[in-house]
Amino acid sequence: VNSKTHPNDRFIPRRIPVNFDFGSQNSQFPFESDVERETEFINYAKVRYNRTNYQNALKEVLMPLDMKILNFFPPKKFKHNEWTPADEGTTSTNKRVQHCVKWKNDGMRFAVGLFPNKLGVWDIVVKKLICETFCCLPFCEICSLEWINDNCLVTGCNNGVLKMHTADLKCIRRVRFAHDSAIINIASSCNRKLIATSGTDRKVIIWKVPELEGYFQITFPSVVRALAWHPWRSALLATGLGFKEGRVILWNVNTHKDVISERNTYKNSSVDCLTFNPITAELVVSYFVACGRDVSKGSGVVSVLSNINKVVEELHIHNGPVPYLLWGDQGRVLASISADENLCIWSFFGSSDNGANLKKKKEK
The missing domain is CATH 1.20.5 (Single alpha-helices involved in coiled-coils or other helix-helix interfaces)
Incomplete structure (x- = not known):
């Protein structure tokens, strides 16, 4: 060809x-x-x-994929950075860590779901668990974690139970039947007054915190695996639809209505991860585009959207789903982690000089 x-x-x-x-x-x-x-x-x-x-x-x-042909002008300079750990060190968890890990804001501790049916907090200074506690049932598994602040951790498990803990894992609130099945995602708004949860029951529920009181819920045709709040508009929530419904929908949680919906970008795709750039509020979307003959095979596509239907940059480098997109250097560096066992670190704005001059946009 x-x-x-x-x-x-x-x-x-x-x-x-x-x-x-x-x-x-x-x-x-x-x-x-x-x-x-x-x-x-x-x-x-x-x-x-x-x-x-x-x-x-x-x-x-x-041509197995329905590739989208784009002109990038002027091009945003994504550059692959060489990266090595500054301080090599390993710790043994005895293979107890299960589905999720979430760093605390201070960067010194992180929460982990442990086997069997436990929740723990790991300290990187002493390199060991400093506290742990049981979840709700003997066969319970922690599936999602979110730190609301330094002294408040919210967890979701495979039984649909939503719990709020202190930093030393003392349970202070619990919602027994928050979802009908596993809670796979928890995300907190920029003002930390709301959280959004999604489950395998195809529901997204908005909760008030710290009351852990239900605000409203949305039922989707497929499982929502990706949630992201706008970095300074506390009422704007992005949701990414799952299998064969690869599109993004923005919601205004104050009016309980969708603001705008993305047109389907790729056929046979799903949205695996969403994140807003904390500086420019550009939405970065991770799609998994399945092969038409075998839905278990395909490629990962990372797109940068300036608005819901305008793609300003796109990466075709991963050979599997990209379930994690993580920011570094206050939003100037982006890491993409894929099921193809590759970790790529990108300079989001190109050269460091260009990134240093950027200032956060303010809501009018």
Whole structure:
């Protein structure tokens, strides 16, 4: 397949229209010339049907993804940084850490879900668990964690129980049936007065904190695996739909209504992660685009949206889902972690000089 690269393109070559008729000579399906030699009756409808199927199969092999061709001008300079740990050190958890880890704001401790049915807090200075406690049931598993502040940790488990703990893991509030099934995501708003939870029951529920009182809920057609609050607009929540519904919806939690919905970007895709840049409030979306023949295989695409339907940058580098996007250097560095076992660290604004001059936009 021939391709051309436009001088303003980045990462994605500009593809020219491809004629797939060239493969018809070696087709396993009969064409008009073959049929004429074998039979007096020619079923042209079946011949055209077989040829179309063959061309579609060939197209799927050569171009398996419905790639979106974009012109990036001027290009935002994503650069891969060489990175090595400043201080090498390892700790043993005896393989007890299960589904989730969440750093505390001070960067010295993190909460972890432990096997069996426990919650713990790890201190990186002493390199050990400083406290741990049981969850609700013998076969319970912690699936999501969120620090509201330095003395308040919210947890969700596979039984749909939502709990609030102090920093030393004393339970202060509990909602027994917060969700009908596992709570897979917890995200807190910028003013720390609201949290959003999503579960495998296809619901997103907004809660008031510290009361842990339900505010309102939304039911979706598929599981919502990604949640993100705007960095300074406390009422704006982004949700990413799951399997084959790869699009983002923005909600105003004050009015309980959706603000705008993204048009489907990729076919057979899901949104695995959402995060707003804390400086510019650009929304970074991680899509997993499944292969048409095998939904368990595909590629990860990371897109930067300046608004809900305008992509300003896009990365095609991971060969699997990208469930984690993490910020560093106050939003100037982005890390993408994929199921292909690759960790990539990117300079989000290009050179350090450009990033240093950026100031946070203020709401009018």
